[in-house]
Amino acid sequence: MSDRSKKYLNPYLGGILLGFILLATFYITGRGLGASGAVKSTVTSVVHTITPAHADTSPYYKKILAEGNPMSNWLVFEVIGILAGAFISGALAGRLKLKVEHSPKITAKRRLIFAALGGLAFGIGSQFGRGCTSGAALTGMASLSLAGFVAMMAIFGSGYVFAYFFRKNWI
Amino acid sequence: MKEELFVSGRWIPKIDPYLEIWHWSIPVYLFLGGLSAGILFFAALYTILGKEKEMPTTVKWATFLVPAALVIGLLCLFIDLKHKAYFWQLYTIMRFESPMSWGAWVLLFITPVSIAWSASFLKELWPDWNWKYPILEKFEKLFIEYRKYVAWLMIAQAVILGIYTGILLSAFNARPLWNTSLLGPLFLVSGLSTGVATIMWMSKNKAERRLLSKIDLLLISIELFLIIHLFMGFLASSAVQIEAAELFLGGAFTVPFWVFVVLLGLIFPAVLEFLELRGYHIPALIPSLMILVGGLVFRFIMVDAGQITRYLY
Numbered sequence: 238m239s240d241r242s243k244k245y246l247n248p249y250l251g252g253i254l255l256g257f258i259l260l261a262t263f264y265i266t267g268r269g270l271g272a273s274g275a276v277k278s279t280v281t282s283v284v285h286t287i288t289p290a291h292a293d294t295s296p297y298y299k300k301i302l303a304e305g306n307p308m309s310n311w312l313v314f315e316v317i318g319i320l321a322g323a324f325i326s327g328a329l330a331g332r333l334k335l336k337v338e339h340s341p342k343i344t345a346k347r348r349l350i351f352a353a354l355g356g357l358a359f360g361i362g363s364q365f366g367r368g369c370t371s372g373a374a375l376t377g378m379a380s381l382s383l384a385g386f387v388a389m390m391a392i393f394g395s396g397y398v399f400a401y402f403f404r405k406n407w408i
Numbered sequence: 409m410k411e412e413l414f415v416s417g418r419w420i421p422k423i424d425p426y427l428e429i430w431h432w433s434i435p436v437y438l439f440l441g442g443l444s445a446g447i448l449f450f451a452a453l454y455t456i457l458g459k460e461k462e463m464p465t466t467v468k469w470a471t472f473l474v475p476a477a478l479v480i481g482l483l484c485l486f487i488d489l490k491h492k493a494y495f496w497q498l499y500t501i502m503r504f505e506s507p508m509s510w511g512a513w514v515l516l517f518i519t520p521v522s523i524a525w526s527a528s529f530l531k532e533l534w535p536d537w538n539w540k541y542p543i544l545e546k547f548e549k550l551f552i553e554y555r556k557y558v559a560w561l562m563i564a565q566a567v568i569l570g571i572y573t574g575i576l577l578s579a580f581n582a583r584p585l586w587n588t589s590l591l592g593p594l595f596l597v598s599g600l601s602t603g604v605a606t607i608m609w610m611s612k613n614k615a616e617r618r619l620l621s622k623i624d625l626l627l628i629s630i631e632l633f634l635i636i637h638l639f640m641g642f643l644a645s646s647a648v649q650i651e652a653a654e655l656f657l658g659g660a661f662t663v664p665f666w667v668f669v670v671l672l673g674l675i676f677p678a679v680l681e682f683l684e685l686r687g688y689h690i691p692a693l694i695p696s697l698m699i700l701v702g703g704l705v706f707r708f709i710m711v712d713a714g715q716i717t718r719y720l721y
Contacts, residue, residue, distance in 0.1 A: 314667060321676050328680065328688045 244330045259379050266311055269376025273369035275316035276360065278307040297364075312372075340407045351406055366391075418720075427583065427715035433484035435707035438573045439602070440481030441515075442595060442703065444474045445570035446603015448522060450623075452563035455556060465611035466620070468529040473606065474522040482515065507575045514572060518565040521558065528552055570596035577714055585652040585710070585717040588641060594634045595707075601627040602703040605677075609696035617692065621681045624699070628678045635670065652717040661713045669709065673702010 246254075262270050281301045285292040292298040301307050327333045339348035363369040366388055368377070374392055377385020422428045451471045454463040489495055498512040528551045530537045539545045551558065574595025577586040604624045611617045642653035655661045677695035684690040 309663070314663070317667070317672070321672065324694070325679060325683070328683050328690050331689060333689055333691060 244332055255375075256379075259375060262315075263379070268311070269372070269379060270315065271312045271368065271372035271376065272316060272319075273360065273363040274310065274312040274372055277301065277364070278310045278313050281307045342408075343406050347406070351403070424720065425718065427718075430488065430711050430715060432708075433488045435704070435711045437481040437484040437488075438576070438595070438707045438711070439704045440477040440484070441573045442570055442599025442707075443602045443606060443700075444477045444481070444518075444522065445566045445573070445596070446600040447471055447474050447606060448518065448525075448562055448603075449566035449570070449600055450603060450607065451525065452559040452566060455559040456563065462613075463616050463619070464613060465616060466607050468526075468532065470603075470607040470610050471522065471529070472526045475519065475526060478515070478519045478522060482519070507572055507579045510568065511572045511576060514565055514568045518562070518569055521562055521565065524551055525558065525562065528555065567596065570599040573599060577710065580714070582719055583714045583717050584642075584645075584648040584719065585655070586714040588638065588649075590634055590638045590641060591710075594631065594638060597627055597631045597634060598703055598706060601631060602700055605696040605699035605703075609692055611692075618685065621685050625678055625681055625685075628674050628699075632670070632674060648717070648719050652713075655713050655716065661709055664705065665709050669702050669706045672698055673705060674699075677702070 259270055262268070278301070281292065281298050284295075284298055285302060285307075292302060324333070337345040337348055339345055359369065363373070366373055368374075368388065370389075370392055374385055374389035378389055379385070418424050447470045450463075450466050451468075454460065454467050460467045486492060486495065498509065499516065501509070502513060503509040524547075528548055531548075539548060571592040574591040574593070575589075577583075577595075578588055578591040580586045601624055604620050604627060608617055608620045608624065611620065639653050639656065642649040656665050677698040680690050680695040680698075684695070
């Protein structure tokens, strides 16, 4: 455990730094952070490439495509930057190796399946909520949007509620 | 009655307003050519310096990729040819003022040299290897004996090949983006860097990888310096060159070039290599792969963007 404190940043410090990054993002790009938006752009352009007819008729994709090339969106590049930055951070902390982090009580396979299911659910949810933790909650609250506060409470509130049913995967 | 038919205006399909003659096969070929030049350059260099033992991947194992890369590259070049049956006519003349002639001839020499070079190490890889024909055995013996002399020849050919991949483009005097003499050195350095990245990826020897990392950092710095000077040159030139540069400075190629080539293909792998030299653990695959992809994207962008730039309006 003593090893762990060296490998990871203090979470309170990390949170404050994240806030400053958000501030810098507003200052530099004129808009906030986001993550699910990049996935949305990628999925839309993949669908548009494979079945253009479907993308042009689906109301969801049509709306995104109407705004131009979905990949020329700053969130796409932000996420590329996150990958690159996270890589350097992992290297500096000596954590660059391929492994699945999971509770000792479950197998890596179970962890991956549940992570994928959770990710799917969150992806769908983020599109109903028009944004994820970064785009809707974090950026929304930073701009004092009521919806941002509601999103934050709803995401973490329902997280607490549903964690009860899945707690055996961790504890 | 005498009739005369006039066709007015500019109707030159695939040449005007944009050149539309080179597609994927040319940048792939330029990439593979540069990569081969890079690997062979360092194989020859460390043979001449007498460091075969310290740099086994550089001198021996990485060169096994070169014949394959050259053959695939040449195949790409062949696919691009309009009159495929007449390619041999390139070998009926040597024109010093034509980059294509330089390229054709240097490829004619460097391909067999690279095959023989890697073949001469086959017995070190598989001690049971048998050439079957005594003449091949004799040739191998001769080649190993004179390897250092071959290395001198190979290093010169590798430099010519590397530069040629750039001047092939810069010889187009009607395309302002290409028509700069910086393209030769820039493509050479980029090719050397992709070659080093490949060797680093393959090498299991720590000391060898450290040295290659240092070389690659130097090459990336030179490449960045050349890229900056390329744009400085364009911006200090005539209106067509300024317009060509603007494709990269706010135009359609800005993001692919600065994000995927400069940031992710040069600066980011350089940071990772620097961290590795400082003792941090970095999987060799990551910086190498990024440099290779960056090099490939760079050639695609240069070929595509160059065909768009023009003098006539």
